[in-house]
Amino acid sequence: MATVKASAAVSHVGKIRSNNQDSGYAGRSLFLVADGMGGHAGGDVASAIATRRIAEADTDYFSALDASGALQEALISANQELAETVFEHAELTGMGTTVSAVALYGDQVVIAHIGDSRIYLMRAGELSQITTDHTFVQRLVDSGRITEEEAMVHPRRSVLMRVLGDVESSPEIDSMILDTREGDRWMICSDGLSGVASFSEIAEIMATDAGAKAAADKLVKASLDGGAPDNVTVVIVDIGEPPAPETPPVIVGSAAIPLAFGTPEPVRPRSILLAPFRLHPVQEAHFEPDSEDYYDELIEEDRRRATRRRVAWLVGSLLIVAGIVVACVLSYQWTQTRYFVGESNGRVAIFQGIQQDLGPLSLHEVYRETNIDVADLRTYDQMTVERTISATSLDEARAIIERLEASLD
Known part of the structure; x- marks a missing residue:
C-alpha cells in the first residue's frame, strides 16, 4: 500500500x-x-x-x-x-x-x-x-x-x-x-x-x-x-x-x-x-x-481583435514605409543642391550631387563637361580634381573652373 x-x-x-x-x-x-x-x-x-x-x-x-x-x-x-x-x-x-x-x-x-x-x-x-x-x-x-x-x-x-x-x-x-x-x-x-x-x-x-x-x-x-x-x-x-x-x-x-x-x-x-x-x-x-453562447461570443471577439491588430499593423507598416520614402526623396533632393568639380572622360567637369553613392544608386551626375584636359593641369591641380573639389553652389563650381582655366596660361 x-x-x-x-x-x-x-x-x-x-x-x-x-x-x-x-x-x-x-x-x-x-x-x-x-x-x-x-x-x-x-x-x-x-x-x-x-x-x-x-x-x-x-x-x-x-x-x-x-x-x-x-x-x-x-x-x-x-x-x-x-x-x-x-x-x-x-x-x-x-x-x-x-x-x-x-x-x-x-x-x-x-x-x-x-x-x-x-x-x-x-x-x-x-x-x-x-x-x-x-x-x-x-x-x-x-x-x-x-x-x-x-x-x-x-x-x-x-x-x-x-x-x-x-x-x-x-x-x-x-x-x-x-x-x-x-x-x-x-x-x-x-x-x-x-x-x-x-x-x-x-x-x-x-x-x-x-x-x-x-x-x-x-x-x-x-x-x-x-x-x-x-x-x-x-x-x-x-x-x-x-x-x-x-x-x-x-x-x-x-x-x-x-x-x-x-x-x-x-x-x-x-x-x-x-x-x-x-x-x-x-x-x-x-x-x-x-455557456456556449458566451464561448462563441468570445471567439468572435478574438477574431475582431485579431483583425484590428492586422489592420493596425498594416497601417503602421504603410506609415513607416511612407515615412522612409519621404525621407529618401527629401534627402535626394537635398543632394541635388550640391555641386563638385571632378574628372569625366579625362576632362574637368562640374557634377551635380554629392560624391558618395548609395549602393547601386549614384547620388551625382555630370552637369557640364568642360574642354579642359586634366592632363594639361599642373600636378597639384590634377590631384585635387581627381580627388574632387566640393562646391556649395553652381556659381562656386563655375568659379573653380575659371581658376583652373587661368592656371593653364
Missing part, C-alpha cells in the same frame, strides 16, 4: 499583489490548492472557506470510490457555503475559487478539480500534467484554434469557465481515480506558478532529489524569479517508504489566517458581457459560466 513519505505546502503573496488570495492544505491523506477570485472583495475569503470545508474530508474511507464521492460532495458543500456567504455579505458578490485536490487511498489517488489550478505527477523522471484547465484558452487549444504557446500569451488566458462560487448551485467538477506507487511525486499549484514557470523548468525542479519542502520552496522561487505577478501556492506529496510521521495538517495562504470581511472596494464598471471577475496582475481575469 502506498504511503505518504513526505509532504509540504508553501504559499507566497508574490511581487505584485497586496494580499494572498491562495490557500493550500497538506493533511494526512488529503492535499489541495485553492486560488480565490474576486480581488479584495473576496478572493481570499473564497479560497479560505473552500479550503476549510474541503479539509473536513481528510479522513478514512472504505474505498477509493467512496473517497471520490466524499471529495466531490465536499466541493459541492463548499460551493453552497460560498453562495450562503455572499447572500449574507453582498459586498462579496462575484467571489469564487478554483480547487484542485488529491486524496490518497491505498495504492490509488482520488482527484477532484475545478478551475485553472493544476495537478502534476512526476514518475520515473517524467512530468505529466494530470488536470485540464477550465479556461477559455484551453478550449481554444483543445479545438485546435490556437497552440499551447499561443495560449501562454493569449489576452483571454485568465478567463475561467468553471469555479466554485455564487454562480452555479451544482458546478461540474472533474474527478478521477488513478494508481500511484512508491517514488511518485504529486504536485498541486495555483496558476501563479504554472503561468510563470515553464513546463521544463517545473520538471527540472520536480526531478531533483530535494525533499518535498525544499522542492516546493524552489518552485515558489522560480515564480518569484519570473516576476511573480500573482500569488503562488505549491503543495507537494512524495509517495514511498518510510511513511511520514503523524504531524498536524499544514495550512498556508488565506486559509491560515482568520476570516475578515472588510469594507468592499468601489465596484468598477464592467462590460455587459462580463460577469464577476478577479483581478489579474497583467490583465483583468474573470469567471464566466460554461
